Amino acid sequence: MNFDNKFGMFIHWGPYAALGLHEQALARYNIPYTEYEAMAMQFNPTEYNPEEWVLLAKKCGMKYICFTAKHHDGFCMWDTKATDYNIMNTPYGKDVLKMLADACKKHGILLSLYYSNPDWHYEYGYNPESKSHQWGAKYKNQVNTVKLREFIKAQITELLTNYGKIYTLFWDIPPCIYDPSLNELARKLQPDIYINDRGWSEGDFSTPEREYEAANNGRFTRMTEACNSVGAHSWGYRVGEDFYTKRHLCCAIDRYMSAGASYLLNVGPDKKGVITDDYCQNLLKVADWYNRMDECLECHEADDTDYGIKNNKYIANIKNGKTYLHFYEGIMSNSVAIKNYTKVPKSVRFMNSGESLHYNIIPLPEFMDMSKTTQDELLHIYGIDADKYADEPIVIEIEW
Numbered sequence: 001m002n003f004d005n006k007f008g009m010f011i012h013w014g015p016y017a018a019l020g021l022h023e024q025a026l027a028r029y030n031i032p033y034t035e036y037e038a039m040a041m042q043f044n045p046t047e048y049n050p051e052e053w054v055l056l057a058k059k060c061g062m063k064y065i066c067f068t069a070k071h072h073d074g075f076c077m078w079d080t081k082a083t084d085y086n087i088m089n090t091p092y093g094k095d096v097l098k099m100l101a102d103a104c105k106k107h108g109i110l111l112s113l114y115y116s117n118p119d120w121h122y123e124y125g126y127n128p129e130s131k132s133h134q135w136g137a138k139y140k141n142q143v144n145t146v147k148l149r150e151f152i153k154a155q156i157t158e159l160l161t162n163y164g165k166i167y168t169l170f171w172d173i174p175p176c177i178y179d180p181s182l183n184e185l186a187r188k189l190q191p192d193i194y195i196n197d198r199g200w201s202e203g204d205f206s207t208p209e210r211e212y213e214a215a216n217n218g219r220f221t222r223m224t225e226a227c228n229s230v231g232a233h234s235w236g237y238r239v240g241e242d243f244y245t246k247r248h249l250c251c252a253i254d255r256y257m258s259a260g261a262s263y264l265l266n267v268g269p270d271k272k273g274v275i276t277d278d279y280c281q282n283l284l285k286v287a288d289w290y291n292r293m294d295e296c297l298e299c300h301e302a303d304d305t306d307y308g309i310k311n312n313k314y315i316a317n318i319k320n321g322k323t324y325l326h327f328y329e330g331i332m333s334n335s336v337a338i339k340n341y342t343k344v345p346k347s348v349r350f351m352n353s354g355e356s357l358h359y360n361i362i363p364l365p366e367f368m369d370m371s372k373t374t375q376d377e378l379l380h381i382y383g384i385d386a387d388k389y390a391d392e393p394i395v396i397e398i399e400w
């Protein structure tokens with residue numbers, strides 16, 4: 001089992017955008033609850049136009065959007081009956097999730113929902129049976145995980161009933177209490193949904209985030225959706241954010257997608273609801289590369305041949321009789337030499353530029369094996385203008 005749609009836009013958006021600090025600003029900057037909550041209730045994203053978000057995602061080659069319905073601060077971005085602490089009671093007063101769901105539907109983009117288990121506003125939101133992200137809870141002496149679960153069930157029921165088809169459910173922060181009934185409820189309401197591993201039982205897929213190591217042999221054995229933000233410090237909108245380089249993001253995306261994972265790349269819209277130019281440009285620089293690559297990143301199976309390529313780290317996939325070599329950290333020279341080829345290729349292509357590449361079968365002056373008298377012949381692919389694409393992973397297509 002794996003995802004059919006592999007590249008998505010993660011969107012962290014809530015009243016915290018108005019502070020321009022971090023999505024967990026309440027706790028991380030120790031903002032008094034009364035001040036934060038008053039600020040949240042004044043949330044007024046007058047320029048919110050979800051069609052712009054959806055069209056941007058499409059332009060980037062993305063197939064779905066994962067939206068933070070509720071982050072740790074507990075503020076709900078939909079018309080929930082479970083708490084007054086929601087978008088309907090702000091000056092804006094409109095169901096922003098509904099508007100996003102409609103825009104997604106209109107433009108053929110799937111919608112996924114992020115839902116935080118920690119809730120720093122709800123009176124029984126404190127969960128001592130969770131190892132992390134409890135520090136911001138307002139009522140630390142009122143523990144009732146039964147009520148907390150009922151509250152979450154009511155909200156998940158709304159989210160998975162009122163907004164059409166939901167592609168994936170992204171629970172955040174494992175609660176450390178085993179309660180499969182929450183995922184069962186989600187599956188009852190949305191039979192085709194994929195559920196992540198940060199909820200109340202194992203779920204369908206894993207969620208490594210930011211900088212992490214891939215599985216042992218580089219391939220994922222379980223359905224996996226990796227994620228990172230274009231911004232280095234925050235998932236929510238941050239004034240003066242530092243942005244990752246194109247190379248860092250593209251290499252990570254190539255590495256994890258070629259190893260079988262999906263990828264969510266995050267942006268944080270501002271308090272008005274706009275994905276500001278700096279965030280946009282950083283997304284588009286990745287899109288410029290991704291849109292040349294999607295045919296070999298979206299679906300593939302492992303090519304298990306050991307090609308004996310020296311020095312360069314790579315992952316090999318096969319699709320329609322073509323092998324795709326993903327050099328996810330780039331290549332060291334303008335050529336690669338392949339040892340264990342079984343056929344002479346029909347053609348070789350440099351995916352980054354789309355150009356055909358030259359190749360020949362020649363011996364190279366390798367370190368000699370004492371048992372041999374001549375060098376092995378190698379499939380030598382050369383003249384690769386890797387310098388021109390120094391800010392991208394290098395991908396080579398071989399048609400056998």
Ligand code: GLC
Nearest residue numbers: 012023024172173209227235
């Ligand atoms: C972490 C962060 C959280 C963010 C999430 C995205 O759990 O604590 O703020 O929403 O990652 O995956």
